[in-house]
Amino acid sequence: MVWLHGTPYQMGFQHGTLLHEEMQEATAMLQTNPLFKIMRGAAEDAGLESIALDNSYPEMVEECQGMVDAVANPDFGMFECLLVNFGDVAVEFLMDGIPEIEDIVPGCSQMVLSGSATADGRLYHGRILDWSKVDFVIQHPVVFVRSPDGGIPHAFIGFPGNLSSYQGINDAGLAIASNEVTPRDNSVHDRKGRSHVQMLVKMLTTAHSIEEARTIAQTANHMTLETVVVSDGNVGRGEVFEMAPAHVGIRHQQDGVVFATNHFLAPETESLDEDPCGDSTALRYQRLSQLLLPDGTESLYGTIDPEILVKKVMRDRVNPVTGVESPPTTFDDGQSLATNGALYEVVFDPQARRFWVAAGATPVPDQTFAGFSLDELLGKAGSSIPADIP
DSSP states (O other): OEEEEESHHHHHHHHHHHTHHHHHHHHHHHHHOHHHHHHHHHHHHTTHHHHHHHHSOHHHHHHHHHHHHHHOOTTOSHHHHHHHHTHHHHHHHHOTTOGGGGGGOOOOEEEEEOGGGBSSSOOEEEEEEEOOOOHHHHHOOEEEEEEETTSOOEEEEEOTTOOSOSEEEETTSEEEEEEEOOBSSGGGOOSSSBOHHHHHHHHHHHOSSHHHHHHHHHHSOBSSOEEEEEEETTTTEEEEEEEOSSOEEEEEOBTTEEEEOSSOOSTTTTTSBOSSOOHHHHHHHHHHHHHHSTTOTTOOTTOBOHHHIIIIIITOOBOTTTOOBOOTTOSBOSSSSSSBOEEEEEEEETTTTEEEEEOSSSSGGGSOBEEEEHHHHTTOTTOOOOOOBO
């Protein structure tokens, strides 16, 4: 658990100071891990440092500078900080022609349920972050509690050196997370625009409602393809933003349900990603349909609460086509929701500003989901921590 506050530079400096030992380990990993060495070299050859500097939010550049100054390691400069925190763009730009980089492309699942879909009518937002087995990330999960000057306090779940969030919750009652999407080809890329993981932090810092988050998505210039799922506990509604340089598609809840894996479905964007989509994203989407839709073959519709979401959905190891259940020790076979390389699993209750996190050891889905209250983390009187989900 790390608390950060102040200007972007101050938060970056605090981050690098409080996690100084871990950042030295991260620096060594970036220099020695074969996949990251390949990615770093390719990024240098492609001139991505100047692209990242030109297209990162100014506050992200400032926060990186604060971290670099605190880490004070000649092998960790602005290039390394931006490579990590502009990573969604870097991976998508570099993966063509470098097969090894495909191994570090995240593949994730999300689901938002509310109203008649849940046991109590409340909104719940589940998120599975799938990636390759990066030991440093697995061994060092961190909940960052951030109070930026002039911005909305928020928390996100990440790792040392992670300034651009993959999932988080803010004090205004929004939960937000991202899923990577593979482009049809390089023609859908743009050389100018925003990193979506950086954009997620922008939303957490400035958006008070799902409408404000949607405006950020619809008015930004996008460099690559990404899905961002936003849920608003204040109105009990979630939406899927499918973002690409040419178009932004919005998918709304139907019967209180919306979910996403790693392909586009909105009419505006469905032609921009790879076709056919990967087997894993198709299987996970099909399994979510079976479990969450009112007419699903194994429907849990109307029963969902945080415990059911964890135990019956996010730990599900069933291939929806064959019905075969993957062994419980499986990390990544691409066959089910729980066995696609899970590094973090999170359940959000954004109306109450509560969340539950599983992380730290594989298989992650089988770990206890530790309960957190954003109100309690921010020191608000009368707040209470929700019980863990075993």
